[in-house]
Amino acid sequence: MSNKDLDSLNDLSMAELFRMEVESQSVILTDGLLALERGSGATQRLEELMRAAHSLKGAARIVGRNGAVQVAHAMESCFVAAQRDELKISEERVDALLAAVDLLGRIAQVPDESFTTWETEHRADLEVLLVSLAFQAHPGVGPVSRPVAELRPPSEQTSAVLSDSLEAGTIPPKSSREEGLAHSNETAERVLRVTTDNLNRLLGLAGEALVASRWIDSFATDMLWLKNLHGELARSVESLRESLTGVTLKDRTVRRLTELQERVAGFQQSLSDCLAAQDHFDRRFSSFSTRLYQEVLDCRMRPFADGIQAFPRTVRDLGRSLEKEIHLEVTGESTTVDRDILERVRAPLDHLIRNAIDHGIEAPAERQQKGKPEVGTIQLEAHHSAGKLLITVTDDGRGIELDAIRQAVVKKKLTTFELAQKMSQAELFDFLFLPGFTLKESVSEISGRGVGLDAVHAMVREVGGNVRVSSQNGSGTSFQLELPLTLSVIRTLLVEIGDEPYAFPLARIERALKLPKEKIESVEGRQHFTHDGHQIGLVVGHEILELESQLSDNEVSIIVLGDKTSRYGLVVNRFLEERELVVRALDPRLGKVKNISAAALMPDGSPLLIVDVNDLIREIENFISGRRLSRVAHEDAGERVKPRKRVLIVDDSLTVRELERKLLDGRGYAVDMAVDGMEGWNAIRTGHYDLLVTDIDMPRLDGIALVTLVRKDERLKSLPVMIVSYKDRPEDRQRGLEAGADYYLTKGSFHDETLIRAVADLIGGADA
Amino acid sequence: MTHNYSSEVARLLDREVAQDYTREWTDLVCATKQIVEADMKSVVVFRIGREWLALPTEVFQEVAEESRLHKLPHRREGFVRGLVSVRGELLLCVSIEVLLGLENTLRDIRAKDRGNQERLLVCNRKGHRLAFFASEIHGVHRYRPAELKEIPATLAKASATYTMGILPWRDKTVGCLDADLVFYALNKGLA
Numbered sequence: 001m002s003n004k005d006l007d008s009l010n011d012l013s014m015a016e017l018f019r020m021e022v023e024s025q026s027v028i029l030t031d032g033l034l035a036l037e038r039g040s041g042a043t044q045r046l047e048e049l050m051r052a053a054h055s056l057k058g059a060a061r062i063v064g065r066n067g068a069v070q071v072a073h074a075m076e077s078c079f080v081a082a083q084r085d086e087l088k089i090s091e092e093r094v095d096a097l098l099a100a101v102d103l104l105g106r107i108a109q110v111p112d113e114s115f116t117t118w119e120t121e122h123r124a125d126l127e128v129l130l131v132s133l134a135f136q137a138h139p140g141v142g143p144v145s146r147p148v149a150e151l152r153p154p155s156e157q158t159s160a161v162l163s164d165s166l167e168a169g170t171i172p173p174k175s176s177r178e179e180g181l182a183h184s185n186e187t188a189e190r191v192l193r194v195t196t197d198n199l200n201r202l203l204g205l206a207g208e209a210l211v212a213s214r215w216i217d218s219f220a221t222d223m224l225w226l227k228n229l230h231g232e233l234a235r236s237v238e239s240l241r242e243s244l245t246g247v248t249l250k251d252r253t254v255r256r257l258t259e260l261q262e263r264v265a266g267f268q269q270s271l272s273d274c275l276a277a278q279d280h281f282d283r284r285f286s287s288f289s290t291r292l293y294q295e296v297l298d299c300r301m302r303p304f305a306d307g308i309q310a311f312p313r314t315v316r317d318l319g320r321s322l323e324k325e326i327h328l329e330v331t332g333e334s335t336t337v338d339r340d341i342l343e344r345v346r347a348p349l350d351h352l353i354r355n356a357i358d359h360g361i362e363a364p365a366e367r368q369q370k371g372k373p374e375v376g377t378i379q380l381e382a383h384h385s386a387g388k389l390l391i392t393v394t395d396d397g398r399g400i401e402l403d404a405i406r407q408a409v410v411k412k413k414l415t416t417f418e419l420a421q422k423m424s425q426a427e428l429f430d431f432l433f434l435p436g437f438t439l440k441e442s443v444s445e446i447s448g449r450g451v452g453l454d455a456v457h458a459m460v461r462e463v464g465g466n467v468r469v470s471s472q473n474g475s476g477t478s479f480q481l482e483l484p485l486t487l488s489v490i491r492t493l494l495v496e497i498g499d500e501p502y503a504f505p506l507a508r509i510e511r512a513l514k515l516p517k518e519k520i521e522s523v524e525g526r527q528h529f530t531h532d533g534h535q536i537g538l539v540v541g542h543e544i545l546e547l548e549s550q551l552s553d554n555e556v557s558i559i560v561l562g563d564k565t566s567r568y569g570l571v572v573n574r575f576l577e578e579r580e581l582v583v584r585a586l587d588p589r590l591g592k593v594k595n596i597s598a599a600a601l602m603p604d605g606s607p608l609l610i611v612d613v614n615d616l617i618r619e620i621e622n623f624i625s626g627r628r629l630s631r632v633a634h635e636d637a638g639e640r641v642k643p644r645k646r647v648l649i650v651d652d653s654l655t656v657r658e659l660e661r662k663l664l665d666g667r668g669y670a671v672d673m674a675v676d677g678m679e680g681w682n683a684i685r686t687g688h689y690d691l692l693v694t695d696i697d698m699p700r701l702d703g704i705a706l707v708t709l710v711r712k713d714e715r716l717k718s719l720p721v722m723i724v725s726y727k728d729r730p731e732d733r734q735r736g737l738e739a740g741a742d743y744y745l746t747k748g749s750f751h752d753e754t755l756i757r758a759v760a761d762l763i764g765g766a767d768a
Numbered sequence: 769m770t771h772n773y774s775s776e777v778a779r780l781l782d783r784e785v786a787q788d789y790t791r792e793w794t795d796l797v798c799a800t801k802q803i804v805e806a807d808m809k810s811v812v813v814f815r816i817g818r819e820w821l822a823l824p825t826e827v828f829q830e831v832a833e834e835s836r837l838h839k840l841p842h843r844r845e846g847f848v849r850g851l852v853s854v855r856g857e858l859l860l861c862v863s864i865e866v867l868l869g870l871e872n873t874l875r876d877i878r879a880k881d882r883g884n885q886e887r888l889l890v891c892n893r894k895g896h897r898l899a900f901f902a903s904e905i906h907g908v909h910r911y912r913p914a915e916l917k918e919i920p921a922t923l924a925k926a927s928a929t930y931t932m933g934i935l936p937w938r939d940k941t942v943g944c945l946d947a948d949l950v951f952y953a954l955n956k957g958l959a
Contacts, residue, residue, distance in 0.1 A: 201857060208856025500838055545841035586851075587860045589896070591959035594842045599851055599858050606836035607851040607858055682952040685929055715929070 014063050015112045020193075021059045022068075022108035027309050028052040029075075029101045034312045037094045043083075050079035056104060067119050067126050068107045071100050074133040091320075096132040098313065103129055113654055199299055200585065203488075206296040207582055209289040211605050216282040223278060227271050234264045297582070300340070300488050304382040304391075305333035307342035311353055315378060318357045325375045326361055328353075332382035337389060338486035344463050345391065345481065348456040352393040352479050353378060355452070360397030360477055370474070372396065389485050394478040400471040402428055408437070429469040433457040462614065463487060464507035488583055492610065494576035494602075495559065498547030501608040502572075503581055503600060504559060508613040510567065511560040512575060520556060526624070529558070529569060536560060538569040539620050545595060549573060561613055561620075568620045579603075583610065595619055643768040644670040647759070648687065650680030650694040650706065651724075656747065660693060660724070663755055668766030677701025681709055684716060691763045696725040696736065704739045711740035720762040724755070808910045811935075813942055814889065814902040816865050819927070820942040822935065823891075825908055827947050830854070832888040832899070837861055848958060852899050854890055859899045861888075862954055868927040893951040909942075911935055916944060 032049040036042060053076035060068035075097060081087035089097075103125070110118045119126075237260055244257070312328055319326040361367075361376035368374055379394040405428045406420040414431065415423075431437055435454040453467075456479075460467050465483035484490070484507075492503035493512055511531070520529050520538065527538040538558065542549040551573060558569045581600040586593055597612035647669045651657045661671045672687060674680040678700040684692055692710065696703035703723055710716045722743040723736040736744045743758050811822035832854045839850040847866035851858050865871050886901045916933035927943065930950050935942040 204857040205855070211856070498839075546844065547839065547841055584858050587858075587958070589955060589958040590840075590848070590860065593840055596841065599838075601853055601856070601858070605853055605856065607838040607853045609838060609840075609851075678948075679952070682949050685949060686953040686956075 013112070018059050018063045018065070019108040022056060022104050025052040025056050026101050026105055030098065030309070030313050033089075033094050033097055033101075034316060036089055037091060037316070046079050046083045050076055050083065053079060060104075060107075063112075065107055065115065065119075067122070068104055070126070070130060071104055071107075071133075074130055075100050078133060095320075096129070098317075100129055100133060117655075194299070196585075199296070202299075203293075203296050203582065204584070206289070206293040207601060208605070210293045211601070211603065213282075213286045213289040214603070216278070216285060220275070220278055220282060223271070223275050227268075227275060230264075230268055230271055234268060237261055237264050297486065297488055298336075300338055300486065301336040302339045302342055303333060304335040304337050304342070305330075307337065307346055308333075308349070308380065310346075311350070311380065314350065314353060315357060318354060319376075322357065322363075324357065324361055324363060326357055327375050327377050329377055329379045330381075331379070335382040335384060335389070337382065338484075338488060340487040341389070341463055341483055344459065344487075345483065348459045348481065349380070349391065349393065351452055351456050353380070356393060356395035356397065356477070360395040360399075362398055384485065387485060389483040391481040391483065392478055393481075394476060396476040399473045399475055399477050400429070400432075400469070401473050405429070405431055412437070425470075429471070432469060433467065464490065464505060489580055490583060490610075492579060492581050493559070494579050494608070495541075495557070495572040496574045496576060497545060497572050498542040498549035499573070500547075501576060501602060501606075502541075503579070503608055503610045504561075505610070505613065506578070508561065509559055510562055511558075513558055513560070514575075515556050515558060517554060517556060531560065531569075534567070536567050536569045537624060538571055539623060541570050541572045544570070544616070544619055544623055561617060563614075563617060566617070566621070568617065568624075570616075570620070581608075581610065644668060644766050645690040645763055645768045646670045646672065646688060647691045647693060647763075648672050648674065648680065648684055648689045650674045650677060650683075650692070650698070650703070652676050652695065652698045656695065656724075660755070664759065667756055667759075669759070670766075677703060677706040680706055684710060684719070685713070689719065690768070691759065692719055692721045693759075694721070694723055696723060696727055696732070704735060707736070707739040707741050722758060722762065808912060810908055810910050811942075811944060812889075813906040813909045813937060814887075815904040815906070816868075816902055817870055819868075819870055820906075820937070820940050821864070821868075822909065822942045822944045823950070824947050827891045827893050827951070829890045829892040829897070831905060832890055834886065835888055846957060847954070849901075852888060854888070854899065859890065859897055860958065861899045861901070862958075864900045864902075864950075867950070867953060867957075868930055870927060891951075893947070896951070896955055898951075898954060909935075909937060911937075919943075 028048060029052050032045045032052070036045050036049070053072050057069055057072035057076060060066075060072055078087060078089070078093070078097065082089050087093075107118075241257060241261065249257075308330065311330075315326050315328040356378050361378070362370070362372075364374045367376065377396050379392070381390075381392045381394070383390055402425060406417075406423070409415055409428070409431050410417050410420050414434075420428075432453050433456075437454065457467055460481055460483070463483060464487075465481055468480045468482065469477065470480075471477040491506040493506060493509055494501055494503050496502070513531075515529060520527055522528075528535050529538060530536075540551065551571065557572050557575050559572060560567055560569050562568060583598045584600055586596070586599055595612055595615045596609050597615075598610045600608055600610055602608055647664055649657055649660045649664075649671060650673075651660065652675055657673050657675075661673060664671050672683060672689070674683045676698045677694070680692070680694060681701060683689075692707075694703040694706055701709075703725070707721050707723065710719060710721060721741045722745065723741045724745045724747055725732065725736070726747050727733075728746040728748075733744045742762055745754060745758060810825040812825050812828050813820060813822045815821070832852075835852040835854060837850045837852050840848060847863045849861045849863050852861045853859070886903060887905050888899050889902055889905070890897065890899045916935055919928055919931050919934060930945050930953070931943045932946045933944050935944050
């Protein structure tokens with residue numbers, strides 16, 4: 001929802017509201033089901049589950065998603081039956097109910113326009129699921145006697161089935177939304193949904209207040225300077241007075257002199273008062289704006305629990321499929337984590353947990369043999385330590401055998417047998433994170449341990465963190481992710497490239513150094529320097545970023561960047577300073593900006609860019625190997641591409657647009673699309689098209705009006721225009737042609753060659 | 769000294785009113801009021817290079833103090849100029865002159881404009897914000913739709929696409945831009 005133009009929930013479509021509702025209720029349903037399975041607090045859980053299912057049913061009905069209504073209704077019936085002890089929620093039932101939660105999630109993701117298609121395609125899945133739920137909900141005795149499997153589209157009849165249980169009076173007559181809110185009120189602090197846009201704007205203003213608060217200091221300096229000047233003035237008056245002692249003066253002159261002295265003294269007092277008041281204000285304002293800023297930054301923090309909601313389910317499902325019983329223990333659920341970090345550690349954590357289930361924890365029989373409890377345990381822990389966020393995943397499984405790593409390392413010729421024997425545990429574990437490193441071939445019983453750990457490592461590195469492993473052979477493995485507390489604030493080195501400031505995250509810089517020009521060697525036109533006995537290739541920052549600049553003559557400022565496999569020296573124009581920056585996202589309309597990850601503000605409020613080091617390393621590699629085409633070569637290549645005729649398709653139906661696009665694209669035409677007449681009118685005027693293909697019935701501006709506008713426009717009046725519409729009566733055709741269309745086709749013509757032939761007829765082949 | 773002031777003030781207020789002055793005010797008061805027509809349009813008139821242009825007042829959010837521009841790497845072509853910061857927020861800065869094909873007139877006139885501060889105009893179109901530099905800003909101008917004249921055929925092709933009509937203003941003509949189309953093209957070309 002961050003992409004919405006406006007901020008409030010009012011602007012969300014009903015479908016989006018439904019999706020949000022499904023998201024929040026799914027969490028309640030999954031948690032409840034897993035808790036139910038563990039056998040905790042059944043009565044209260046069932047009540048929660050039933051409410052959640054009921055809310056979803058109501059929401060689904062509002063958006064007219066009948067499939068979802070049926071699923072939610074069947075779930076609700078299960079819970080109602082269970083509350084009445086007419087049904088036992090067995091493991092298989094939990095499976096079916098969880099599958100239902102998943103299906104609801106999928107239904108919610110389908111966009112409105114394609115829902116009918118989706119529903120038809122997935123009807124079979126839906127039926128299977130409903131049968132599995134209904135079978136369980138059918139107790140054979142009791143008041144809910146009609147099989148729920150007969151629940152077809154949610155007609156009045158189905159509601160009547162439900163009404164039995166409804167009137168039993170468990171659900172207060174509230175709207176589904178209110179219920180959801182009431183529920184969350186009971187369990188936790190009230191949470192508001194705020195758009196990312198809003199939060200970013202708030203952060204911007206708070207940051208600006210902080211910058212502004214620093215200006216006061218310079219005013220204070222000015223005031224102090226004034227005060228000093230004034231002190232000198234007072235002294236001048238004093239010495240004037242002294243020089244006049246003994247001189248006979250008129251009474252009036254003496255009076256004037258005394259008056260002058262008094263005024264100067266009075267003024268000095270006011271100036272001091274002013275300065276004190278300003279100092280007081282300065283302190284208050286700075287502390288206030290710092291706190292404001294901190295507070296806004298804190299808004300980006302979420303409890304750890306929010307990011308790991310899916311894991312209990314993963315552990316259960318995967319454990320069951322491998323016939324292992326595993327318990328997930330979570331500690332530090334309330335530890336606050338930056339929402340971006342939370343988002344980005346989810347995948348690595350998921351990976352580590354899956355690894356632990358799959359490869360770490362032994363089968364129950366094996367565990368019994370070893371004298372371990374049959375139920376395996378995975379501990380997931382989060383806490384803050386020394387300005388870092390530490391997340392640990394620990395299992396009590398078989399652990400990692402050091403000799404297995406030694407064998408694999410030697411086999412892969414990464415080192416010699418002798419050296420491998422001498423390596424410490426930590427050094428050996430480091431190999432686990434190498435791309436493609438696996439213990440699979442060497443030792444079968446810990447097969448796969450290490451697979452994908454390089455991906456985990458890469459993801460953690462991306463947010464500026466680190467991974468550590470420790471393991472006791474036979475008794476378990478522990479992975480510790482060391483992460484920055486927030487992505488919103490990073491420590492960087494500011495440098496100047498092409499006269500403008502750029503920031504490099506400190507975590508990604510290996511070294512920054514200055515070298516005299518003589519130290520740079522050149523081999524075959526490639527420059528490099530020697531550092532710690534290694535040859536490091538040099539590239540020039542402004543050349544990589546395609547900026548215009550000149551380097552200074554004598555000394556070279558170099559940043560050494562690299563990853564596990566390669567290191568490069570990037571020459572920058574000069575080093576500025578080390579600074580903590582508050583990261584601002586770039587405008588999403590820009591798309592991915594090459595080699596740049598985000599922006600920030602300099603202390604004086606001017607913008608700077610933060611470099612995406614991973615991107616930059618790839619760019620440097622391409623640059624050095626000559627894969628990046630120079631500008632001139634690129635333009636030549638561009639000319640060799642044959643120019644194609646351009647067609648604009650205007651239609652409000654996604655399906656029709658795609659169909660037409662595929663047909664024309666297949667014949668070599670360059671195709672652009674617009675979703676309604678208004679957008680079509682804008683597009684046709686700003687792009688250069690050879691043909692306009694438009695529908696008639698469209699929102700904002702219909703096809704007839706569009707064609708009329710085109711025909712009236714001086715520059716467009718001779719543009720070939722084709723109408724493709726469902727309307728096939730002669731009078732519709734007449735209207736279209738009168739408006740100025742050159743061709744009128746009905747939408748049936750996709751199925752044969754009519755459309756293609758008509759296009760070729762109007763503008764010829766695709767080559768321009 | 770003080771008694772001098774009060775007597776001077778009294779004399780000033782009690783003085784005989786000049787006949788011209790009375791007549792001037794009489795004319796002004798008895799003149800029929802120019803009723804502001806309901807369908808008057810309001811635009812902000814600004815200058816880019818030597819072209820005077822106008823966009824509807826409602827698209828503008830503010831005129832900002834000059835802010836330093838940070839270019840985006842790898843983008844030498846196109847109308848995206850880079851980032852500017854306005855009151856602590858980072859905004860995309862675009863070049864209207866590139867969109868309208870007016871780069872050349874701007875280059876000629878920049879030398880003359882030296883010392884004349886460029887102004888940063890911040891637009892907000894349906895929640896999408898953009899900023900651009902103008903050589904000079906006149907301010908808000910109101911006109912009747914009937915005043916809008918057809919675009920002369922001589923107008924440069926690119927800018928003609930984006931111009932709805934020509935507005936006589938003072939001794940000059942102002943190109944009234946089609947805001948829908950301008951922002952459509954700008955938003956589309958950002959990526």
